[in-house]
Each structure stands twice: as structure tokens, then as C-alpha cells.
Amino acid sequence: AQKVTQAQTEISVVEKEDVTLDCVYETRDTTYYLFWYKQPPSGELVFLIRRNSFDEQNEISGRYSWNFQKSTSSFNFTITASQVVDSAVYFCALSEANGANSKLTFGKGITLSVRP
Amino acid sequence: NAGVTQTPKFRVLKTGQSMTLLCAQDMNHEYMYWYRQDPGMGLRLIHYSVGEGTTAKGEVPDGYNVSRLKKQNFLLGLESAAPSQTSVYFCASRPWTGRTEAFFGQGTRLTVV
Numbered sequence: 378a379q380k381v382t383q384a385q386t387e388i389s390v391v392e393k394e395d396v397t398l399d400c401v402y403e404t405r406d407t408t409y410y411l412f413w414y415k416q417p418p419s420g421e422l423v424f425l426i427r428r429n430s431f432d433e434q435n436e437i438s439g440r441y442s443w444n445f446q447k448s449t450s451s452f453n454f455t456i457t458a459s460q461v462v463d464s465a466v467y468f469c470a471l472s473e474a475n476g477a478n479s480k481l482t483f484g485k486g487i488t489l490s491v492r493p
Numbered sequence: 494n495a496g497v498t499q500t501p502k503f504r505v506l507k508t509g510q511s512m513t514l515l516c517a518q519d520m521n522h523e524y525m526y527w528y529r530q531d532p533g534m535g536l537r538l539i540h541y542s543v544g545e546g547t548t549a550k551g552e553v554p555d556g557y558n559v560s561r562l563k564k565q566n567f568l569l570g571l572e573s574a575a576p577s578q579t580s581v582y583f584c585a586s587r588p589w590t591g592r593t594e595a596f597f598g599q600g601t602r603l604t605v606v
Contacts, residue, residue: 386533412594422583422597468536470595479524479543480551481585481595485535 379404381471383484390459391492398454398487400469406430411445411452412470416486422468428452459491495519499584499598506574506605514569514601516584522596523589525567526551527559529580530600536583542567543589574605 380403390396402411413425426436428445436443440457456463466486473479500515516525523544528536528551538551540559548559556578558570567586571578581602585595 383535420581420600422585424594424596427594479589480538480541481526481587482538483528483536485533 379406379409379471379473379480379482381469381482381484383469383487385487386485387488387490389490389492392461393458394491395455395457396459396489396491398456398467398469398489400452400454400484402450402452402469402471404471404473406473408473410472412472412481413443413452413454414468414470414483416466416468418465425454456489459489461491461493464489464491497584497586497596497598499582499601501601502599503602504604506571506603508575508605510574511570511572512574512603513571514582514584514603516567516569516586516598518565518567518586518596520586520588520596521564522586523564524587524595525561526585526595527557527567527569528583528585529553529578530583531580539569539582576605579603579605 382401409430411428415423433445442455444453466488468486469484472481497518526541527539530536537553539557542548542561545564560568581600583600584598587593587595
């Protein structure tokens with residue numbers, strides 16, 4: 378069975394601080410996919426990034442960066458120089474490869490509050 | 494582009510009433526999902542479908558039924574609503590290749606009184 382753990386429930390930082398959101402996953406598959414979604418106060422779910430299990434390269438997109446480490450089953454998300462607009466709930470998700478049991482499992486989410 | 498559309502966006506039900514939530518996608522996706530979101534619980538999978546005519550139970554299926562008679566539509570039914578089903582419901586779809594992200598609807602806020 379697949380599982381995603383986001384141990385941090387709420388994080389509060391002051392604007393311009395860096396913050397890392399942790400994600401640990403469990404799966405028996407060798408091929409799987411990891412995702413991060415953002416849910417701003419308006420409620421919609423916004424896709425941020427996808428990573429497959431064969432690609433351990435870190436990725437940077439502007440102030441956002443992701444660190445994927447298979448050895449520790451982690452896919453952490455760092456926001457550099459946080460801004461008030463980053464305040465949201467962030468979800469990490471896991472999907473096994475395509476197939477009849479291709480569920481998409483989410484963690485419980487991390488509520489990030491960025492104070493001015 | 495419509496993407497994934499959920500109907501309705503808001504609804505208040507009395508305990509024991511029934512209703513159906515409709516999810517429609519225009520991207521020809523094979524996989525469709527229904528989640529519920531409750532405070533502190535994240536997104537929990539209710540039911541999902543890997544293709545027209547097929548459905549499967551997720552993590553919290555009790556009290557819900559689903560149908561996927563057409564590829565583009567995934568219906569979530571509550572036969573006898575209970576206050577514990579007060580939640581925000583999200584529908585999502587994605588292609589059969591698991592590597593692709595899911596596309597979400599705007600959500601349905603359901604209150605059962």
C-alpha cells in the first residue's frame with residue numbers, strides 16, 4: 378500500500394525567510410510518481426511539480442526548489458525568500474505507475490503562513 | 494477550456510436526503526477520482542475509476558456510491574446524507590499514464606444539517 382506522510386501540520390514564517398516542507402512516502406513499486414500541489418485560501422488545487430522515481434535530479438523553479446532522495450524516500454519542497462502570497466496549504470502526493478490500481482494518494486497537507 | 498467541472502458548487506442537505514454530485518471532464522482522461530477534504534485530514538480518496546464502466550473503492554467509500562457510465566462523467570451519490578458527510582468534495586481526472594498530474598475541479602462544499 379502506498380502512503381504519504383507530511384509530519385509538519387502548520388508552519389509560520391516571516392516574509393523573506395526560507396522554509397522547507399517535508400514529504401516522506403512509502404510504496405512497494407519501483408516505478409512511481411510524486412507530486413506537489415498548492416491550495417491557496419481561494420480553495421482550488423494548483424499543480425506545482427511532478428517527479429518520477431527514476432529522476433533524482435533536484436529541480437529549481439524561481440523561488441521554489443525540490444529535493445528528491447530515494448534513499449530516504451523523501452521529496453521535500455523549499456521556498457526561498459518566502460512571500461505572503463505563498464501562504465497556502467501544500468500537499469504532497471504519490472502515484473504508482475499506470476495500471477488498474479493507479480490511485481493518487483495525498484498527504485494530510487502542511488498549512489504555511491507567511492507573515493509580513 | 495473547461496477542464497474538470499463539478500456541479501453543484503455549494504449544497505445544503507438535510508439528514509437523510511439524497512443527492513448526486515456530477516464531475517465532467519473534457520480532456521478524454523481515463524482515470525477519475527473523488528476525494529473529500531476535511532480539516533486536518535488532507536484529501537482522502539472516496540472512489541475512483543480507471544475507465545468507463547469501472548469503479549473501485551478508495552480509502553473512505555462508506556456511505557457513497559459512484560457510477561461512470563460515460564468516460565467524461567463520474568457521478569458521486571449520497572443515498573442518505575449524514576452530518577459526517579459535511580465536507581468539501583473534489584473531483585480529479587488524469588490520463589492513463591500515471592506519470593501525469595491530476596487535474597482538479599473547483600470543489601463542492603456540502604453541508605448536511
